[in-house]
Amino acid sequence: MRDVVIIGVGMTRFGKFLERSLQDLGREAVWNALEDAGVPPEDIQIAYVANSLAYQLTEVKGTVGQHVLANAGFFRIPVINVENACSSGSTALRGACLEVASGNYDVALALGVEKLFCDDTAKSALAMASGTPYAKFGFMFPALYSMELKKWMEKYSVTQLHFAKVAAKNSRNGSLNPNAQFRKALSVEEILNSRVIAYPLTLYMCSTMGDGAAAAIVCTRDRARRYTSKPLVHVAACELVSGTVNLPNQPHVNLEANAAGLAYQKAGIGPEDINVAEVHDGMAPAEMWIYEKLGLCKEGEAARMVDEGMTEITGPIPVNPSGGLAAKGHPVGATGLAQVAEIVWQLRGEAGERQVKNPRIGLTENAGGWVIDDNAACAVTILKR
Amino acid sequence: MTEQSNNEPATGKKQIPVQEGLFYQPKSPDEKPYLIGARCAVCGYVSFPKLMVCPRCIKQGTMEEAHIGGKGKVDMFSTCYAALPGFKAPSIQGFINLEEGGRIWSLITGVDPSDEDAIKTGMDVELVIEKLREDTDGNEIMSYKFRPVKA
Numbered sequence: 001m002r003d004v005v006i007i008g009v010g011m012t013r014f015g016k017f018l019e020r021s022l023q024d025l026g027r028e029a030v031w032n033a034l035e036d037a038g039v040p041p042e043d044i045q046i047a048y049v050a051n052s053l054a055y056q057l058t059e060v061k062g063t064v065g066q067h068v069l070a071n072a073g074f075f076r077i078p079v080i081n082v083e084n085a086c087s088s089g090s091t092a093l094r095g096a097c098l099e100v101a102s103g104n105y106d107v108a109l110a111l112g113v114e115k116l117f118c119d120d121t122a123k124s125a126l127a128m129a130s131g132t133p134y135a136k137f138g139f140m141f142p143a144l145y146s147m148e149l150k151k152w153m154e155k156y157s158v159t160q161l162h163f164a165k166v167a168a169k170n171s172r173n174g175s176l177n178p179n180a181q182f183r184k185a186l187s188v189e190e191i192l193n194s195r196v197i198a199y200p201l202t203l204y205m206c207s208t209m210g211d212g213a214a215a216a217i218v219c220t221r222d223r224a225r226r227y228t229s230k231p232l233v234h235v236a237a238c239e240l241v242s243g244t245v246n247l248p249n250q251p252h253v254n255l256e257a258n259a260a261g262l263a264y265q266k267a268g269i270g271p272e273d274i275n276v277a278e279v280h281d282g283m284a285p286a287e288m289w290i291y292e293k294l295g296l297c298k299e300g301e302a303a304r305m306v307d308e309g310m311t312e313i314t315g316p317i318p319v320n321p322s323g324g325l326a327a328k329g330h331p332v333g334a335t336g337l338a339q340v341a342e343i344v345w346q347l348r349g350e351a352g353e354r355q356v357k358n359p360r361i362g363l364t365e366n367a368g369g370w371v372i373d374d375n376a377a378c379a380v381t382i383l384k385r
Numbered sequence: 386m387t388e389q390s391n392n393e394p395a396t397g398k399k400q401i402p403v404q405e406g407l408f409y410q411p412k413s414p415d416e417k418p419y420l421i422g423a424r425c426a427v428c429g430y431v432s433f434p435k436l437m438v439c440p441r442c443i444k445q446g447t448m449e450e451a452h453i454g455g456k457g458k459v460d461m462f463s464t465c466y467a468a469l470p471g472f473k474a475p476s477i478q479g480f481i482n483l484e485e486g487g488r489i490w491s492l493i494t495g496v497d498p499s500d501e502d503a504i505k506t507g508m509d510v511e512l513v514i515e516k517l518r519e520d521t522d523g524n525e526i527m528s529y530k531f532r533p534v535k536a
Binding site: 122125126129134135136137138139140142143144146147148150151195196197198199245246247248372373 | 479
């Protein structure tokens with residue numbers, strides 16, 4: 001397999017854009033990435049396009065990628081449409097990387113695009129819940145997180161205050177990110193005093209719906225030098241797993257740990273080598289679990305990580321410098337590629353006010369959907385400068 | 386208490402199961418409700434809803450329909466103050482360990498949903514078929530729930 005590098009990334013701001021179409025959001029992200037990469041559009045040879053909910057919420061009921069790319073000026077090239085709920089974006093990146101690594105193509109585009117706001121908020125809410133077949137029974141994702149969190153709090157003396165601190169950190173990071181949906185930095189008190197959704201979760205700990213798009217252009221290392229003099233970001237691993245079913249008397253294989261283990265092995269590194277991470281915090285407190293699942297700390301040490309500010313932008317292992325899902329926004333199919341864009345900017349030293357000090361290796365973790373006992377999918381990507 | 390009769394729909398209104406083939410709603414007081422799941426004839430793995438292939442044996446043709454879920458214990462739960470359009474908040478939702486094996490998601494009923502101390506982990510619960518919500522025509526959409534067993 002050939003080495004694959006990311007030579008350009010781009011995104012729209014995330015937010016509520018009732019006046020903008022799915023196609024318009026996709027076009028902006030693609031052309032931002034082209035400009036960043038210095039790649040002329042005719043050099044893009046294949047595209048993987050991630051989207052999760054357009055068929056429910058827009059007039060585009062299928063072949064989303066071809067519709068969006070036609071509006072961006074792309075015809076003829078192969079387009080692969082990708083749907084993996086919240087992890088669709090990373091799944092698209094994986095496809096694009098494999099096309100280049102295998103030698104099929106030299107330059108590939110990965111795009112994630114999502115348009116969740118429409119005139120009927122109830123319709124949007126129902127569509128977002130459709131990542132699980134249980135929505136029609138009244139199933140609520142925050143309640144699921146809440147149950148797991150309550151168990152975890154008991155086991156490791158984690159408190160609601162820890163969760164508020166994580167949400168406040170991400171809100172502060174988001175306030176420094178011009179692409180974030182929510183740019184007001186919320187205090188720990190404001191987060192604790194916001195409406196309870198399902199104890200210990202309050203409103204400001206939860207991600208909400210958003211519109212937006214994000215894109216990355218990948219190519220071979222040799223080819224990259226034709227286009228750009230910027231630091232090349234090597235895709236050292238882009239691993240994808242599906243969830244498992246709980247079987248009696250068998251230990252549960254954790255999805256995030258499983259994906260991360262494969263990614264570390266592929267990249268030939270360990271969690272101690274990670275300098276910056278973007279993780280899938282659909283509910284901000286879940287970020288703390290993910291520290292442990294990714295091995296950024298030992299089991300039971302996440303609370304200490306938060307108390308000591310280890311994952312702040314200025315800490316030794318900054319997590320979600322972009323603001324994460326709750327502050328940056330979570331346009332489902334675009335999220336994974338926005339995480340990748342953030343890590344690329346961080347590794348290149350282009351992250352402005354939220355720049356982490358001189359990171360060399362970054363990680364993204366992007367999970368989504370729900371099947372029987374587990375998330376449907378999880379992708380972990382490791383990027384090296 | 387939100388307990389209600391299963392068999393007396395309001396005049397002109399129908400009771401419609403939220404999903405066909407998922408549970409049995411008693412037609413008389415002598416009958417008990419059950420969930421329609423599946424059990425592996427080889428290893429005993431229980432699933433609800435039905436799985437067609439046993440995830441442990443991974444062979445075709447071992448899963449048989451099983452009427453299960455009359456009783457169970459609360460594994461974990463949460464009171465949720467947000468709801469999807471058409472549903473009531475607050476609700477109590479949780480995972481139930483079934484007597485027959487298997488762990489399933491369910492709404493928990495039979496107590497004041499805003500009383501966060503009404504349900505305890507490990508509590509004995511029993512299956513009930515209840516109104517989940519009303520559709521736009523006022524029909525009652527019925528679903529399975531669990532409620533604490535009366536001492």
